Amino acid sequence: MINIRDLTKLYKERVVVNQLNLQIHQGELFALLGQNGAGKTTTIKMLCGLLSPTEGDATIDGKSIVQNTQAVKQVINISPQETAVAPNLTVYENLLLFSQIYGYEKEKAQQQVYDKMALFGLTPHQHDKAKTLSGGYQRRLSVAMALMSNPKVLFLDEPTLGMDIRARNDVWNILKHLKGHVTIILTSHYLEEIEALADRVGIMHHGQICALGTIQQLISETGKHSLEEVFLEKTEEALL
Numbered sequence: 684m685i686n687i688r689d690l691t692k693l694y695k696e697r698v699v700v701n702q703l704n705l706q707i708h709q710g711e712l713f714a715l716l717g718q719n720g721a722g723k724t725t726t727i728k729m730l731c732g733l734l735s736p737t738e739g740d741a742t743i744d745g746k747s748i749v750q751n752t753q754a755v756k757q758v759i760n761i762s763p764q765e766t767a768v769a770p771n772l773t774v775y776e777n778l779l780l781f782s783q784i785y786g787y788e789k790e791k792a793q794q795q796v797y798d799k800m801a802l803f804g805l806t807p808h809q810h811d812k813a814k815t816l817s818g819g820y821q822r823r824l825s826v827a828m829a830l831m832s833n834p835k836v837l838f839l840d841e842p843t844l845g846m847d848i849r850a851r852n853d854v855w856n857i858l859k860h861l862k863g864h865v866t867i868i869l870t871s872h873y874l875e876e877i878e879a880l881a882d883r884v885g886i887m888h889h890g891q892i893c894a895l896g897t898i899q900q901l902i903s904e905t906g907k908h909s910l911e912e913v914f915l916e917k918t919e920e921a922l923l
């Protein structure tokens with residue numbers, strides 16, 4: 684579904700993503716894990732067509748992110764780190780706007796909005812302006828909006844940042860429902876989130892994937908006891 688080949692990004696002379704090679708399968712929930720600055724968001728932005736790679740390419744559903752960015756944008760969607768809701772529109776209006784942007788007829792659009800509000804527990808807040816929602820509810824709305832286009836591939840950059848335990852649990856349950864139907868690439872610093880959701884994990888360090896596999900594989904390959912121990916070993920810096 685996603686085939687990344689030698690994907691590279693330089694900011695001035697600084698290499699931020701370094702000849703990344705990775706395949707992500709259809710319907711898989713793939714977690715990208717890495718320290719601050721490892722290159723996760725930059726990778727996601729390139730895959731979404733928001734940033735041009737310096738070198739390399741990737742195909743999504745057979746379409747090149749370099750040659751065919753518009754076609755890629757038709758099959759993907761993203762819930763970015765910075766929540767992308769229109770602050771002065773209500774929950775209902777935000778969702779309806781997105782549904783209509785994606786070209787759904789009014790009746791179909793309204794039905795989609797009601798479905799997504801129910802799925803995300805947003806119905807009681809449908810008349811609230813987005814700016815009055817708590818951070819956790821804004822994230823829920825942002826993820827719901829990303830699903831309005833019924834994407835084949837969904838990128839979620841730290842989807843549960845700032846959510847309380849129940850809100851996080853609700854989003855996890857939604858993502859578990861989507862697994863197998865939508866290919867999901869998720870970044871998160873919460874290891875328990877990755878343990879709960881991910882089919883496979885890629886640990887990113889200095890712009891490269893330094894470990895790849897299921898959590899069980901990573902644990903048994905390294906002889907460690909937990910994903911946290913694996914992560915700490917793989918991202919350890921040499922002491923000067």
Ligand SMILES: Nc1ncnc2c1ncn2[C@@H]1O[C@H](COP(=O)(O)OP(=O)(O)OP(=O)(O)O)[C@@H](O)[C@H]1O
Nearest residue numbers: 694695699717718719720721722723724725726764
């Ligand atoms: N527009 C930019 N210009 C210059 N450097 C940038 C730019 N955007 C990101 N960087 C740098 O690229 C590196 C990788 O950033 P990126 O946001 O991809 O990391 P990340 O793994 O997503 O980190 P985090 O976990 O903190 O979100 C960082 O050192 C960052 O400072």
